[in-house]
Amino acid sequence: MRIGELSERTNTSRRLLRYYEEQGLIISDRCANGYRNYDDRLVDRVLQIRGLLDAGLPTRIIKQILPCLDKPRNIYFPDATPEMIATLEHERDRMTERINCLTRNRDAIADYLDAVLVRRDNRPHAAAEASTTS
Amino acid sequence: MRIGELSERTNTSRRLLRYYEEQGLIISDRCANGYRNYDDRLVDRVLQIRGLLDAGLPTRIIKQILPCLDKPRNIYFPDATPEMIATLEHERDRMTERINCLTRNRDAIADYLDAVLVRRDNRPHAAAEASTTS
DNA sequence: ATTGACCTTCACATCTGTGTGAGGGTTTGA
DNA sequence: TCAAACCCTCACACAGATGTGAAGGTCAAT
Structure with missing residues (x-):
């Protein structure tokens, strides 16, 4: 193409x-x-x-x-020099750090959104709440 | 400080x-x-x-x-306007995509490293291999 | 009182990932 | 044959994160 x-x-x-x-x-x-x-x-x-x-x-x-x-x-394994392996290990760890950071913050945003939206649903005009209070 | x-x-x-x-x-x-x-x-x-x-x-x-x-x-909940909520939902999803992408690629690197290192350990001079062949 | 280690603002420089457009070829279809 | 829609290279531009340094104020210790 x-x-x-x-x-x-x-x-x-x-x-x-x-x-x-x-x-x-x-x-x-x-x-x-x-x-x-x-x-x-x-x-x-x-x-x-x-x-x-x-x-x-x-x-x-x-x-x-x-x-x-x-x-x-x-x-087939390409040329894996010791420095290359060290680089890869380092990048692997850096990526793990990124993943953890992103996960923490994304979860915090998700929690926040959940809280805000629940709060909104529980407002005066709330209708379907039978199962939660009984 | x-x-x-x-x-x-x-x-x-x-x-x-x-x-x-x-x-x-x-x-x-x-x-x-x-x-x-x-x-x-x-x-x-x-x-x-x-x-x-x-x-x-x-x-x-x-x-x-x-x-x-x-x-x-x-x-206390700050001002959560509808646009703000939409932005947060969007960013949350984008972060999830990033997490997935990083995870996929990090795992691939980890697999590669595992394969390379195992292969290295199994070379001619290998010593402790009793349990794998029996 | 002077020196050195802080701090301030301001401005210019650099690197990376992108956009944009000029000037110019190729291919396809009317 | 001409136009439209591709493609090429080259070059300048820009934004965002960061470095560097100048010109100058403050403070603590000698």
């Missing part, structure tokens, strides 16, 4: 697709006329990149962790 | 503390000489802000969600 289609299917501007390529996050082969040509799998890949970017990871890090995220991975 | 101490205790530059204040994320009262004076609770608050920023939330959003994250919250 060409860049326009990938752009539509991932809801990502052409500009950004070229930028991700420039940063080494995705690759494309070229048609005879110079147009980029993308594999179908790039759709998921781009979505994954966008999710990680949105979660605060810089392209530099995403580029490093992408190779070990490919699905049929157990088939 | 003054800005230097808050900076040390949160591992955050003075510059950034002033920036967060300018963005309305934290407040400070001033001493007679104009120095900022911070409450002890600001330490946790700043840490929370940093975590959210690191997880990809912009200051604009953080400012909106902070008020409903205060601990003894159930005591």
